[in-house]
Amino acid sequence: MPPHTTIVIGAGMAGLAAACTLQEAGYDVKILEGRDRLGGRTYTEHSLGVSNDLGAAWIHGPLANPMTTFAKRFDVGTAYTDFDNRFGNSTIAFDADGSQLDTAQFTTGMRFFNGAYDRLFTSVLYERPSRDVRSMADLYRSGLPGVGELSEVERKGFYYGSVVRVQYGDAADLHEIDWRLSNRYVKLPGGDLILPGGGFGRIVAGLADGLTIETDTVVESIAYGEDGVRVRTNRGEERADHVIVTVPLGVLKAGRIAFFPALPAEKQAAIQRIGYGHYEKLALKFPRCFWPTEPHRLNYLPGTQPELFTSWVNVAHYSGEPILVAMHAGSRARHINRWPDDKYIAEAMIVLRKIFGADVPDPVAYVRTEWETDPFALGSYSYSAVGGYPEDRPTLAAPVAERVHFAGEATHPRYFGTVHGAWETGVRAAREIMSNA
Structure with a gap:
């Protein structure tokens, strides 16, 4: 058995990938996780009576995607989400006055x-x-060529695709996204799968089974040198030959972990240049469905700034439960994060009653996310920001002194912002250690 010991910081998908890869190869590996739960930015919540993924919620491109393999292995029920309305009945849209727009x-x-x-x-x-x-x-x-040839409703659909959906994809506003670097993202084929039968949480639990994981262990500093690494936490100090840092980019940006000696200047610069976006959800459970259950999503064009409650996931389509999930991204997510729960719900109900009528009942339960203020996330996922460089993600991914390794979706050059991207980077970091053994 190889004598090397490795500490993995973070029990999200990248951390689990690194630990699984090393343990399967016979290495001594331990995960330190600051939260009292596993999964990181994949978080499946069940208080509304369904598997509700409050973080990552889709397998983007299920063909040749390791998450599809894991979903089958751990008996997670999946369903197709048609974002582009290919079948003509998966999306309905409503105008600012609540009237339904012509779907076609x-x-x-x-x-x-x-x-x-x-x-x-x-x-x-x-x-x-x-x-x-x-x-x-x-x-x-x-x-953008050809816009003048569209009808009024077609222009609304064009606007929704060009502004609203782009912001959801990058969790950022248009003026923040570098269009060249953003186009380095590679989407796997096969559409998008949601996971109503167990969520990502079931995958996380399956992968974590058999691993050594310490929760409620907050890493404060990492010292590294020729003799290995010393990781100081709220519980004391641990030593190892290597450490794999998989914390979100937002945590690195905030300097929540001190490095001794300091990280190379080019890595620190890359950390600051890569964008880190915001994406929040509000799940509302009602006593009954007052909306059509066939569509996968409901879209709304408020016509005022900031544009809020523009996109809703219709959970009833997948599970039969009377639940709608409102999503906000970029500056809109930051805007609603300043609202207390009662205002957030009240504003959502104004929109729903405008669309479906004054007799829409109040929700009986709700769950909201606040990833922006979560100390172990400080945001949602990375995007390619204006001012960045093509080499930033590889620079972030590069090991330091052959002791400190980095993984996480932000380090992937092509699949950034995805769960499968995070997984691949964890495997890559583990193999870096194995190749130097």
Whole structure:
């Protein structure tokens, strides 16, 4: 058995991947987790009577995706989510006054955006734009072709696709996203799967079974040198040959873990340049369904700024339970995070009653997320920010002194912001240690 000992910081998907890989190879490995639970930014909650993923909620691209394999292994029920309304009945949209928009025209507009963006992206690359064109907002100002040919409802669908959905994908606003770097993301094929039958929590529990994990253990500092690493926590000090740091980018940005000696300047700069977004959810359970259960999602265009409650997941479609989940991203997520629970719910009900009528009942239970203020997350997931460089993610991923290794979705050059990306980076970090044994 190899003599090397490794401490993994964080029991999210990257940390579990690293620990599983090392343990299967015969290495001595322990995970230190600051929370009282496992999973990190995958968190399945059950108080509403269903498996409610309050963090990561989809397997993006189930073909050749390790999460699909794990879902089958651990008997997690999955269902397809049709974001683009390919089948014509999975999305319905409502205008600012609550009236339902023509679904076919709205969907045409959303799809038209995809083609227009691809054409614009290709043409702008060919024309070698000035350095002033950095953000998605800058790119849009260059002009998305063909918009003038759309009907009014199609333009609303186009707007929803070009602004609202992009913000949900990156958890950031258009002016914050670098369009070149964002396009380095690679989407796996096969659509998107939601996990109503057990959630990511069941995968986390299955992967964690048999691993050595200490919860409620907050890492404060890491000292490293030729003789190994010393990890100081709220419980004392631990020594090992290697450490794998899998904490979210927001925790690194905030300097919650001190490094001795300090991390290389180029790594510190990369940590600050990579964007870290915000994505929050409000799940409302009602005494009955007052909305159609067939659509996967409900979309709303408020027509005022900030645009709130624009996207709802219809849990009733997947489980039959009368639950709607409102989602907010970027500055909108930060906006609603300033609201107390009663105001948040009241504002949501104003929208739902505008759409479905004054007799809509009050919710009987609710759950909200606050990832922005969670001390072990300080946000949701990474995005490619204006001011960044292509080498930032590889720089963040690079080991230091062959002792300190880094993993997590923000370190992946192609699958950033995803659970499978986090998993792959954990495996990569473990193999770095194994290759130097």
